[in-house]
Amino acid sequence: MPTMTFNRKDFCKLVGKDFSVKELSEKIPMLGVAWEHAEGDEIEVEVFPNRPDMLSVEGLARAFSAFVNIDVGLPEYVVEDGGYKVHVDKSVTAIRPYIVCAVVKGAKLDDTAIKSLLQLQEKLHASHCRRRAKAAMGVCDLDKIKFPVKYTTGAPNINFTPLGWDTPHPLSEILKKHPRGIEYGWIIERNTVFPILADAKDMILSMPPIVNSKDAAITVKTKNLFIDVTGTDPKTVKEVLNIVVTSLADRGGKLYSVDIDYPKLTETTPDLSPRIAKLDLNYANKLLGIKLGITEAIDLLKRMRFDAVEFLDSKESVIEVTVPAYRTDIMHPIDLVEDIAIAYGYENFKPELPPLFTVGEESSDEEFNRKLISIMTGLGFQEALTYVLSNSMKLFTNMGLKEQPTVRTVNPRTVEFTSVRTWLLPSLLEALAANQHNPFPQKLAEIGECLVLDNSTDTGTRTIRKLAAVICYDAANLTECRSVVNSILGNLGLEYSVRPTEHPSFIPSRVGEILINGKPAGFFGEIHPAVLSNWKLEKAVIALELDVSALQPAR
Amino acid sequence: MPYVLTNEGKEFLSKGLPERHVLTFLRDGRRTMAELATLPGSAIGIGWARKAGWIRIIDNLFVELTDEGRIASGLKLPMERALEDVERSGETSPENAQLLLSRGLIRQVPGKAGIFEKIIPRMSEISLPKHTESEYAQLTPEIIKTGRWKEMQPKKYDVNAPAPQLWPGKRHIVQQFLEKVRRIWIEMGFKEMTGNLSEVAFWNFDALYQPQDHPARDLADTFYLNPPESVQLPGGNIVERVSATHTNGWTTGSTGWKYKWSADIAAKACLRTHTTCLSARTLAGLRKEDLPAKYFAIGRCFRNETLDWKHLCEFYQVEGIVVDESVTFRHLLGYLKRFYAKLGFPNARFRPAYFPYTEMSTEIEVWDPYKKVWLELGGAGIFRPEVVKPLMNIDIPVLAWGPGVERLVMNAYNIADIRQLYGNDLALLRGAKMW
Numbered sequence: 001m002p003t004m005t006f007n008r009k010d011f012c013k014l015v016g017k018d019f020s021v022k023e024l025s026e027k028i029p030m031l032g033v034a035w036e037h038a039e040g041d042e043i044e045v046e047v048f049p050n051r052p053d054m055l056s057v058e059g060l061a062r063a064f065s066a067f068v069n070i071d072v073g074l075p076e077y078v079v080e081d082g083g084y085k086v087h088v089d090k091s092v093t094a095i096r097p098y099i100v101c102a103v104v105k106g107a108k109l110d111d112t113a114i115k116s117l118l119q120l121q122e123k124l125h126a127s128h129c130r131r132r133a134k135a136a137m138g139v140c141d142l143d144k145i146k147f148p149v150k151y152t153t154g155a156p157n158i159n160f161t162p163l164g165w166d167t168p169h170p171l172s173e174i175l176k177k178h179p180r181g182i183e184y185g186w187i188i189e190r191n192t193v194f195p196i197l198a199d200a201k202d203m204i205l206s207m208p209p210i211v212n213s214k215d216a217a218i219t220v221k222t223k224n225l226f227i228d229v230t231g232t233d234p235k236t237v238k239e240v241l242n243i244v245v246t247s248l249a250d251r252g253g254k255l256y257s258v259d260i261d262y263p264k265l266t267e268t269t270p271d272l273s274p275r276i277a278k279l280d281l282n283y284a285n286k287l288l289g290i291k292l293g294i295t296e297a298i299d300l301l302k303r304m305r306f307d308a309v310e311f312l313d314s315k316e317s318v319i320e321v322t323v324p325a326y327r328t329d330i331m332h333p334i335d336l337v338e339d340i341a342i343a344y345g346y347e348n349f350k351p352e353l354p355p356l357f358t359v360g361e362e363s364s365d366e367e368f369n370r371k372l373i374s375i376m377t378g379l380g381f382q383e384a385l386t387y388v389l390s391n392s393m394k395l396f397t398n399m400g401l402k403e404q405p406t407v408r409t410v411n412p413r414t415v416e417f418t419s420v421r422t423w424l425l426p427s428l429l430e431a432l433a434a435n436q437h438n439p440f441p442q443k444l445a446e447i448g449e450c451l452v453l454d455n456s457t458d459t460g461t462r463t464i465r466k467l468a469a470v471i472c473y474d475a476a477n478l479t480e481c482r483s484v485v486n487s488i489l490g491n492l493g494l495e496y497s498v499r500p501t502e503h504p505s506f507i508p509s510r511v512g513e514i515l516i517n518g519k520p521a522g523f524f525g526e527i528h529p530a531v532l533s534n535w536k537l538e539k540a541v542i543a544l545e546l547d548v549s550a551l552q553p554a555r
Numbered sequence: 556m557p558y559v560l561t562n563e564g565k566e567f568l569s570k571g572l573p574e575r576h577v578l579t580f581l582r583d584g585r586r587t588m589a590e591l592a593t594l595p596g597s598a599i600g601i602g603w604a605r606k607a608g609w610i611r612i613i614d615n616l617f618v619e620l621t622d623e624g625r626i627a628s629g630l631k632l633p634m635e636r637a638l639e640d641v642e643r644s645g646e647t648s649p650e651n652a653q654l655l656l657s658r659g660l661i662r663q664v665p666g667k668a669g670i671f672e673k674i675i676p677r678m679s680e681i682s683l684p685k686h687t688e689s690e691y692a693q694l695t696p697e698i699i700k701t702g703r704w705k706e707m708q709p710k711k712y713d714v715n716a717p718a719p720q721l722w723p724g725k726r727h728i729v730q731q732f733l734e735k736v737r738r739i740w741i742e743m744g745f746k747e748m749t750g751n752l753s754e755v756a757f758w759n760f761d762a763l764y765q766p767q768d769h770p771a772r773d774l775a776d777t778f779y780l781n782p783p784e785s786v787q788l789p790g791g792n793i794v795e796r797v798s799a800t801h802t803n804g805w806t807t808g809s810t811g812w813k814y815k816w817s818a819d820i821a822a823k824a825c826l827r828t829h830t831t832c833l834s835a836r837t838l839a840g841l842r843k844e845d846l847p848a849k850y851f852a853i854g855r856c857f858r859n860e861t862l863d864w865k866h867l868c869e870f871y872q873v874e875g876i877v878v879d880e881s882v883t884f885r886h887l888l889g890y891l892k893r894f895y896a897k898l899g900f901p902n903a904r905f906r907p908a909y910f911p912y913t914e915m916s917t918e919i920e921v922w923d924p925y926k927k928v929w930l931e932l933g934g935a936g937i938f939r940p941e942v943v944k945p946l947m948n949i950d951i952p953v954l955a956w957g958p959g960v961e962r963l964v965m966n967a968y969n970i971a972d973i974r975q976l977y978g979n980d981l982a983l984l985r986g987a988k989m990w
Binding site for chain 1: 730753774810879891
């Protein structure tokens with residue numbers, strides 16, 4: 001999840017009151033932002049993905065200021081008619097159809113403000129914009145641009161100078177060689193032409209969503225900004241623009257609208273008009289288990305930056321809530337209920353148990369597992385705990401077997417986890433291999449889950465439980481192994497027989513198949529020396545593996 | 556010749572070796588050399604820790620634990636064991652003795668080899684009892700039956716003589732903990748759910764209102780499978796309801812996520828990333844007459860991670876749901892508080908959090924009274940109407956939680972490297988106290 005860093009003094013200035021690092025570390029988490037750490041006045045927090053508006057210090061300060069009752073209620077933002085125009089060419093429709101823009105004048109772009117803007121851009125790109133695929137923003141120096149601006153496409157051989165480079169290069173080269181091209185090229189590279197933003201003099205402003213041009217880039221001298229957000233999702237581009245411009249407005253910037261001329265319609269952005277939502281106070285009180293009066297609830301909503309008034313309808317308990325345009329997460333009245341809970345303070349809810357009578361019940365599988373493992377520990381086995389993920393080397397090659405079908409993972413980040421195990425014994429041999437420095441004899445047992453392919457189930461697989469046990473020391477032999485088998489099955493009250501069998505993991509003639517009611521239920525024997533050396537084991541090992549379902553009484 | 560501890564050896568045995576102080580001090584992360592210098596015997600400690608490869612010094616300014624050091628910090632060090640051996644029996648292995656002598660922590664004392672051997676028979680003597688007419692060593696059936704013991708004296712044994720080590724067969728430390736957890740939920744009236752290790756993405760994500768472009772659904776975070784690649788969506792109209800809820804909110808009163816929902820993405824097979832999919836399946840099967848309903852699950856879950864000292868690809872989750880018209884956020888906190896109190900953590904606190912499928916969402920922390928720290932344990936909340944209504948066809952509050960367990964086990968056994976939980980090191984497991 002995205003983190004955000006800010007300076008305490010800057011934050012407190014925006015909030016309107018001074019707070020110590022300690023006070024902030026206690027209060028910010030209760031607003032729903034996780035505290036990471038602080039070094040001096042530099043603070044790092046983790047912002048949850050439902051609140052991208054708090055990915056800037058301005059947005060966090062705005063929310064915090066209300067939360068601690070300094071500046072409450074709906075923040076007001078004025079967008080003046082700017083008369084700026086952006087023409088959208090129909091060639092972008094199939095590639096990246098949406099664009100929204102805004103002009104911000106007079107924001108004090110000191111180092112702190114620029115740093116915050118760039119951080120907000122980067123963090124929004126990484127999270128809410130889904131690594132620029134859904135939406136991406138660009139910032140230009142307004143005074144370097146001649147309107148109307150065109151949002152269109154360019155051929156691969158068109159040149160411009162991207163940020164970070166000193167000379168013009170063709171779009172195709174920027175896509176392949178520029179660091180941003182390498183990172184984000186996948187979003188547009190399959191097209192024959194690429195999206196570009198150009199001004200009335202055909203100066204290229206940017207190649208969305210890859211990189212901005214150097215010619216229109218902002219500098220420390222920049223006073224006025226032109227902001228564009230392009231993307232594939234109309235909702236996300238608007239949300240991103242609203243979050244960015246409200247942050248700049250909080251720094252003193254004045255907002256001006258831009259008319260976006262699509263081939264058949266015109267849209268004026270940014271649209272910061274708040275939305276209206278209705279909340280039934282009874283619904284909130286019932287879910288929260290508290291009894292808020294209407295004034296109290298309205299007060300709490302204002303502390304979360306909403307405006308709220310009693311809705312004068314037939315029902316007395318309905319509140320009309322005005323939701324600011326930068327809040328992207330209010331989908332359902334339940335989201336307002338949570339905000340009331342946060343403003344109320346999670347620490348103020350008194351935990352209690354409801355009078356709900358139900359009968360507890362252990363799963364029959366777990367109940368049987370416990371029986372089985374108590375026999376094993378009674379026989380002196382230490383229970384092991386091993387990974388379900390494995391690979392064919394461990395499951396088959398090391399065990400002297402030919403490769404068999406398994407459930408396979410598509411893209412494991414840990415390269416040794418390519419398969420899900422089909423049997424348990426390899427896991428226990430691996431555990432023994434890790435214990436060669438410890439005193440012998442070593443006795444390990446585990447009841448473990450394995451997964452097999454099964455196209456008769458909805459998941460295409462079936463989880464099976466196996467019991468495996470190993471004993472490793474100089475004198476481990478078949479007789480001892482048979483004793484263990486006898487003991488397990490005898491204590492379960494099962495009738496069984498053993499027939500000689502062949503299994504490449506075991507020494508010939510020293511492996512038996514266990515049959516319960518004539519059906520195979522597992523095997524036991526002395527592990528083959530070739531298998532032992534595959535696992536780098538130097539002492540004899542006896543082993544058994546049983547299907548737990550074959551041992552368990554039918555339900 | 557036997558050994559005894561020197562004064563310094565005794566002090567280190569009671570207060571800890573200097574290298575132990577260094578390991579403990581660095582467990583929570585990097586420190587400066589200046590901070591480290593405040594420890595007792597820091598120079599010696601740093602020396603030994605460095606020699607053993609437990610720490611690394613960065614730019615002569617910072618010190619941090621290596622992977623080895625992190626593991627060592629959770630184990631009894633060979634030198635510590637050797638000091639204990641000498642204290643108890645006057646003996647230790649020749650290599651350890653050499654090291655302890657060179658550090659001036661033990662010295663040899665005159666006396667015949669093994670003061671104990673004078674008094675106590677060796678093991679071989681026990682198995683072949685020797686006794687004279689007037690003194691018996693091992694009691695034999697013959698001595699007991701004939702009553703000859705009445706005329707004999709027992710040969711004198713030392714009750715503090717070293718005895719061979721026994722290792723009882725016992726449950727794995729994680730399983731001991733899970734058993735305790737299972738017992739608590741059953742005591743509180745919860746029914747256990749179980750399920751398959753692999754899941755249809757639909758149940759793991761879509762049914763929990765996780766949008767299809769949610770980052771947690773990426774290949775980079777979730778283990779998708781092939782084979783099986785594409786599997787079965789459930790029958791009935793549950794898929795339609797879930798799809799409509801994602802697209803436009805269906806009849807839940809929500810706006811929905813507003814995107815085009817794809818059945819192909821929902822039909823992908825994956826290893827379950829949480830046990831919450833079990834709750835989704837349970838809710839889909841519940842009828843009104845089954846209420847109130849309380850369920851729990853303890854299950855292995857999977858995340859596509861790079862395995863390291865902080866991250867596992869497999870872990871256990873403890874899942875719970877309570878379904879009833881009357882339940883509230885305060886009840887959610889009530890269940891969790893009581894659960895952790897029964898586990899030995901009476902002090903729990905809650906702060907706001909975010910999960911796509913709950914609203915309210917909360918992060919649980921409990922106070923460790925011994926280490927005096929808050930432990931972050933994981934999430935809980937009330938399922939969103941967008942989760943419950945498509946599954947149950949009614950809008951009803953469902954309390955839900957799914958905290959992890961590894962953190963508490965590591966804390967209880969002083970384990971610093973999470974891989975040790977699945978490493979099956981017998982030194983750790985045989986030596987670990989019962990939960």
